[in-house]
Amino acid sequence: MQLLNLQDTIKFMSIRRFTLAFSLLLIIGSLASFATKGINWGLDFTGGSLIEVSFDQSADLQKIRAVMDEQGFRDATVQNFGSSKDVLIRMAPMENADKTTADSKMVGNRIMESLTAMDETATMRRIEFVGPSVGGELREQGGLAMLTALICILIYVAMRFEWRFAVGSVSALMHDVIITVGLFSVLGIEFDLTVLAAILAVIGYSLNDTIVVSDRIRENFLKMRQGDAEEIIDTSLTQTLNRTMVTSITTALVLVALLLVGGELIKGFATALLFGVVIGTYSSIYVASSIALGLGISKEDLMPTVVEKEGADQDPMMP
Amino acid sequence: MIVMVLAIGALYSAPNLYGEDPAIQVSGLRGAEVNTLILDSVVAKLDRAQISFKKTELTTDRILIRLNNSDDQLKAKEAIGDSLGEKYVVALNLAPATPAWLDAIGATPLKLGLDLRGGVHFLMEVDMDEALNKSFTQMEQDFKADLRGEKIRYRTIKRDLAKEAIRVELRSEEDIETAQDFLEKRYQGYSVFEDSSTNEFDLLVKMTPEKISEIRSYAVEQNITIIRNRVNELGVAEPLVQRQGQDRIVVQLPGVQDTARAKEILGATATLDFRLVDKNGDLSAALNGRVPPRSKLYKDSKVGPVLLEKKVALTGDHIIDASSSFDEYGMPQVNISLDSKGGSKMSAFTKDNVGNQMAVVFIEYKKTDKQDANGKFKLKKVEDVISVATIQGRLGRDFRITGSGSQAEAHNLALLLRAGALIAPIQIVEERTVGPSLGQENIDAGMNAVLLGFGLVLIFMLVYYKKFGLVANVALAANLVMIIGVMSMIPGATLTLPGIAGIVLTVGMAVDANVLIFERIREELKDNRSPQQAIHHGYDSAFSTIADANITTFIAAVILFAVGTGPIKGFAITLAIGIATSMFTAIVGTRAIVNATWGGKRIEKLSI
Numbered sequence: 026m027q028l029l030n031l032q033d034t035i036k037f038m039s040i041r042r043f044t045l046a047f048s049l050l051l052i053i054g055s056l057a058s059f060a061t062k063g064i065n066w067g068l069d070f071t072g073g074s075l076i077e078v079s080f081d082q083s084a085d086l087q088k089i090r091a092v093m094d095e096q097g098f099r100d101a102t103v104q105n106f107g108s109s110k111d112v113l114i115r116m117a118p119m120e121n122a123d124k125t126t127a128d129s130k131m132v133g134n135r136i137m138e139s140l141t142a143m144d145e146t147a148t149m150r151r152i153e154f155v156g157p158s159v160g161g162e163l164r165e166q167g168g169l170a171m172l173t174a175l176i177c178i179l180i181y182v183a184m185r186f187e188w189r190f191a192v193g194s195v196s197a198l199m200h201d202v203i204i205t206v207g208l209f210s211v212l213g214i215e216f217d218l219t220v221l222a223a224i225l226a227v228i229g230y231s232l233n234d235t236i237v238v239s240d241r242i243r244e245n246f247l248k249m250r251q252g253d254a255e256e257i258i259d260t261s262l263t264q265t266l267n268r269t270m271v272t273s274i275t276t277a278l279v280l281v282a283l284l285l286v287g288g289e290l291i292k293g294f295a296t297a298l299l300f301g302v303v304i305g306t307y308s309s310i311y312v313a314s315s316i317a318l319g320l321g322i323s324k325e326d327l328m329p330t331v332v333e334k335e336g337a338d339q340d341p342m343m344p
Numbered sequence: 345m346i347v348m349v350l351a352i353g354a355l356y357s358a359p360n361l362y363g364e365d366p367a368i369q370v371s372g373l374r375g376a377e378v379n380t381l382i383l384d385s386v387v388a389k390l391d392r393a394q395i396s397f398k399k400t401e402l403t404t405d406r407i408l409i410r411l412n413n414s415d416d417q418l419k420a421k422e423a424i425g426d427s428l429g430e431k432y433v434v435a436l437n438l439a440p441a442t443p444a445w446l447d448a449i450g451a452t453p454l455k456l457g458l459d460l461r462g463g464v465h466f467l468m469e470v471d472m473d474e475a476l477n478k479s480f481t482q483m484e485q486d487f488k489a490d491l492r493g494e495k496i497r498y499r500t501i502k503r504d505l506a507k508e509a510i511r512v513e514l515r516s517e518e519d520i521e522t523a524q525d526f527l528e529k530r531y532q533g534y535s536v537f538e539d540s541s542t543n544e545f546d547l548l549v550k551m552t553p554e555k556i557s558e559i560r561s562y563a564v565e566q567n568i569t570i571i572r573n574r575v576n577e578l579g580v581a582e583p584l585v586q587r588q589g590q591d592r593i594v595v596q597l598p599g600v601q602d603t604a605r606a607k608e609i610l611g612a613t614a615t616l617d618f619r620l621v622d623k624n625g626d627l628s629a630a631l632n633g634r635v636p637p638r639s640k641l642y643k644d645s646k647v648g649p650v651l652l653e654k655k656v657a658l659t660g661d662h663i664i665d666a667s668s669s670f671d672e673y674g675m676p677q678v679n680i681s682l683d684s685k686g687g688s689k690m691s692a693f694t695k696d697n698v699g700n701q702m703a704v705v706f707i708e709y710k711k712t713d714k715q716d717a718n719g720k721f722k723l724k725k726v727e728d729v730i731s732v733a734t735i736q737g738r739l740g741r742d743f744r745i746t747g748s749g750s751q752a753e754a755h756n757l758a759l760l761l762r763a764g765a766l767i768a769p770i771q772i773v774e775e776r777t778v779g780p781s782l783g784q785e786n787i788d789a790g791m792n793a794v795l796l797g798f799g800l801v802l803i804f805m806l807v808y809y810k811k812f813g814l815v816a817n818v819a820l821a822a823n824l825v826m827i828i829g830v831m832s833m834i835p836g837a838t839l840t841l842p843g844i845a846g847i848v849l850t851v852g853m854a855v856d857a858n859v860l861i862f863e864r865i866r867e868e869l870k871d872n873r874s875p876q877q878a879i880h881h882g883y884d885s886a887f888s889t890i891a892d893a894n895i896t897t898f899i900a901a902v903i904l905f906a907v908g909t910g911p912i913k914g915f916a917i918t919l920a921i922g923i924a925t926s927m928f929t930a931i932v933g934t935r936a937i938v939n940a941t942w943g944g945k946r947i948e949k950l951s952i
Contacts, residue, residue, distance in 0.1 A: 154774060278797065
């Protein structure tokens, strides 16, 4: 069995101007959404308190809101979580609260007490409290992690392949990250620590794809005697297309499994990765390869190292 | 070799199949020992309550009793209860039911993270500003006392906030020199210099960076010690108290649900009092109920019954440091340093009391089983006399207590003395509590996701690559076993929900290596190579691609591990292990199977 039985080379690169415009449009859209809508940062990054409570029957959100008002948490958001019996209550960090008083730490416990008083079937499922300083640090750390990962990958690919591929694959990665985060911004899905992990996993996955394609392009540049760069890239993409599809399908299969039965806490993670796999597959074909092509990759650039050593004094910028 | 690696992987993942026994754990507090006597009395209590148990284990620091089910576990805890006194803690535990032969080779089951087990995670921050503040106040007081003692006249000594130093205003150039000389000799870890920005005779005393980091470090270490002590009081099995970064402490209490109580106990301060032993009071009369009004009787204190005066000679917040060492006769002693105020108080107090006995009373707040109107557990003030010693002479800022028993006891006493003088308060900056029902649900959801994802991939591969798909599936199963085996082998690795997600993701991505190889073989077949050649070429040419692709993903995983915290780390570990094992199984493992099946034969057609 085969997904696609291709006899002819698909002219991937012939529409690269169109796809480049499409990618740019998505990136601009994402950036515009960051600027206008912003990102719905989760508790991990903003700080604050969160309580998940489950009841035996469907929860009466109005009543819970009333209890919260009574306790003096007017800005608390109360919503269902997963099912109608589970309720998630969130509160912004209390800025004025004296940090040494027991007050700010005991918020979760106090609310739990009053909810149990309202309905004794209320059981605590989880309480989370993150101080505002910790949240800010995490955001910095997350950004730093992303940046370090990209730089390390850039160096590795540049060493192993060629700088044009490195620029191409890192652009593809940034493209994936921006658009995936953009999706979270547009849809207003909460962005928490697990989503950050998912985005970093997307980097890993998309890179995997890009490397496989680049590897084949390099091989074909050395093997194929005729044909210009565009033709060779098209041939390579066609040859690896089946593999790209199969791996995307198996990965998507497990992610769908996670999304369906993995539970509420893992939903954001699965959503980010699922979308990232799709966008990553697209970007390894249309962003990484077409940027390498646009930068003028040629046969001479990919000659084995022995040859490169002889011309080591040449300016690598020259085509 | 492949068989061996797989066997080891399987062996070390095997303990996960055995599950856990509900157990009761008894451990001693403050140096109290567990021994066969205690074990016998516990067993006798269980027999009386007609609770059967599987097995008892006695190790140097705890007794573990394995029970048949969790109902028995609760009953047993009640039966043993508080009968052992306050020196022992009885806690519920889940002991892995790993067979002895597996245990002997170090095979242990996976540790589950708090999100799967249920429990509390606290991140506490030590208030470093406060620690430095205290040091400055301390310096101010000490300088004043010492300069006065040396008869060096000063105008004022106060903290200069802007310069982060202590400003000593003197009256003449000469004084500056003598004061500088004196302070430099008397105090280590400070830099003393003249303030050139003013025309006055001013000295500035600054802490060296090493001194500051020493203060920080000490404040964190001290808090960790105190938190450990209190966590032990909570009776939690396998708690974790660990330093994180410069000024944070992570506390993880698996299985604890009542976070309010945990917070109260962790946040409560222990204090110390120095009090005089009531030498005029009649101890035996007091034991019979006639306690003099000026005194208080401590009946079951650590040092035996003792009658102390109610008047407090000195409170523990004057203690700066306490350590244990040996005296000139090689006997253990405890050295205590007080701040200058405490020093003069102590000196005044001991002047009239040479020859009398002085006691150290340790005061703590412990949970009780009683609840108040709101259902909260009440805290009770627990006082214990931890040392009684004769005052040999007039004491000053530095003194020592000898004759406090063994070296371990001296060490313990020093620790408790330090606990009485908390340098810096701590506050909770992060809290995560997972209820037991959610923990179990997370495990179930994670398991279901792994099984469903695994099943879907198996079916897909079988349909798509037929016999070769079967080979890939065998490799995938082996991969899963190896990930769990390696995770169980690494001592610090815990399985969390994101960790399970990492495993699921690895299952999806692990087949990639095989997909690459198989697609290569198909291509080679299309180019009219013979099946044998196709297999050979397929594996060879796919290898560098697989290596490159996996190394880059591995870089991402390592960075995630280095920068991330808690749950992210869990994800990164499984991802990294998954990459390593999947490369092994996909390249080496499948090749071996393929060679065994198709190798050395003349084949016309491949089932791929």
